[in-house]
Amino acid sequence: MKQLEIGICDDEILAVRQLTRLVQQVGEQKDLICNIDTFTSGEQLLQEVEKMDIVFLDIEMPNLDGITVGNKIRKINKNCKIIIATGRTERFKEAFKFQTFRFITKPFEIEEVREVMDAYQNLEIxxxxxxxxxxxxxxxxxQRQIQYIISYDSYTEYFVDGKKFxxxxxxxxxxxxxxxxxxxRVHRQYIVNLYWIQTYQHGVIYIGTKQIPVSRRKRKEFEKAYLEFDLKYQSI
Known part of the structure; x- marks a missing residue:
């Protein structure tokens, strides 16, 4: 599992400590490997942000405020997910300019932090x-590109965008x-990627022109997995 590089930036030491503790708790609950760096100014954060996967960023800070820092982050690290963590909800609209991933509000609650980490994990699926x-x-x-897999006696075939591997x-x-x-796994010979299923009817999965049978033994397990996937990840 990849280590997550997480930055927490707030000029209020107590807020930094509280949010660090909550992120650590959620990480432990979700078996995530999290390396957390904390910063009390935007200037400090910008020196390290190139390596960050996730940044929790306060808006109201002296010198460089969170809006200015967020815009600078986006120029340095386009893939970093920025979570605005503040009590100043009236400034949320300004944060949309640099593609803010989520918002959480002070005082921080563990459920909000958990929702952020769930959303990030869903992107990484x-x-x-x-x-x-x-x-x-x-x-x-x-892996996400693989549509389905067929097993033969001594090898397996992988179908990716019309190509066979x-x-x-x-x-x-x-x-x-x-x-x-x-x-x-839906059959002794098939594994399917739930992303690519177009239709499922009467025990048969349709991916493009391919029809894949779901064995009776696997049907209940597959239908449960397919429903859960649709509920959790259909918008990704």
Whole structure:
């Protein structure tokens, strides 16, 4: 699991301590590996922000306020998720200019922090790399791109945007490698990516022109996973 680099920036020491404690608690509950750096000024944060995955940023700070810092962050690190953490809700609108990911308000509550971390994890679903062969060339493929997998006696085939890749993994091995939030084994020969399912009717999954049978033994498990996926991740 990748370590999350998290920054917390607020000129109020007590607010920094409280938010650090809540982020640590949520990280432990969710088995996340979090490295948390704290800052009491925007200037300090900007020196380190290039490595950050997530930044909790106060708006009202001396010298550089959070709006100015947020705009500078976006120029340095386009992928960083900025969470505005403030008591000044009337300034939320200004933060939309630099694609704020979420807002939380003082005094901080653990449920708000948990919702932020849930939302971030949902964005990260299926983004791990798997190494597959295409015409004897080893390729790095993002798991989310794989539509479905077929198992044969000595190898497995992976279908990605009309292209076919191969590896020697068994389906049992793949179940331990693939992101279980979006991949589901539906048959002794098939694993499907729930992202790519267009229709499911009468025990058959449709992905493009491909029809994939769901075995009777796997049907209840698949339908539960498909429903949960639709509820949690359909907007991603």
């Amino acid at each position: 299926g983004l791990e790399i798997i190494k597959l062969y295409k015409d004897r060339n080893l390729c790095n493929i993002i 191969r590896q020697i993994y068994s389906l049992n091995q793949l179940e331990a490698i693939l992101d279980a939030r979006c991949f589901c």
